Amino acid sequence: MPIPAGFTVVGAKPLAEKHSVPIPPRVQKIINLLNTLPENELLTTMEMTSRLGLSTSGGSFSSYLVLIPYRAKVDNKLFWGNRKSIIQLQAQLAESEETPNES
Numbered sequence: 783m784p785i786p787a788g789f790t791v792v793g794a795k796p797l798a799e800k801h802s803v804p805i806p807p808r809v810q811k812i813i814n815l816l817n818t819l820p821e822n823e824l825l826t827t828m829e830m831t832s833r834l835g836l837s838t839s840g841g842s843f844s845s846y847l848v849l850i851p852y853r854a855k856v857d858n859k860l861f862w863g864n865r866k867s868i869i870q871l872q873a874q875l876a877e878s879e880e881t882p883n884e885s
Contacts, residue, residue, distance in 0.1 A: 808836060809846050816852045816864050824854075824861040824871070 805813070811834050819825070827844070831837070844853065844860060851865045854872055863871070 805846075805848055809843055809848060811836070812843060812849065812862075813852065816862055819864050819867065821864070822867050822870065824863045824867060827860050827862065830862050 812830065815830065815834055816825075825833070836843075843849065852868060853860055853862050854868050854875075855861075856871070856875065861871070
């Protein structure tokens with residue numbers, strides 16, 4: 783429940799300021815690469831870091847919330863793509879889970 787009108791909270795940043803955290807250059811490079819991928823092309827984490835010349839030892843970049851729309855987990859493997867490809871992949875995976883095998 784939000785704080786009622788008429789109250790002032792001292793020391794709290796406005797909501798817009800809380801969510802305007804700068805994106806680290808490494809994460810921005812990842813987003814730029816993924817946005818240039820053709821539709822329906824996915825990369826493994828190893829391929830993506832190789833293309834960008836990044837090291838995976840510098841800490842996990844996959845935990846950045848801004849990267850959630852660019853990744854999908856399939857069979858316990860992480861795949862990366864542009865937003866549209868990931869949405870299509872997730873939709874097809876959800877469809878296949880709903881459709882029972884007719885064998």
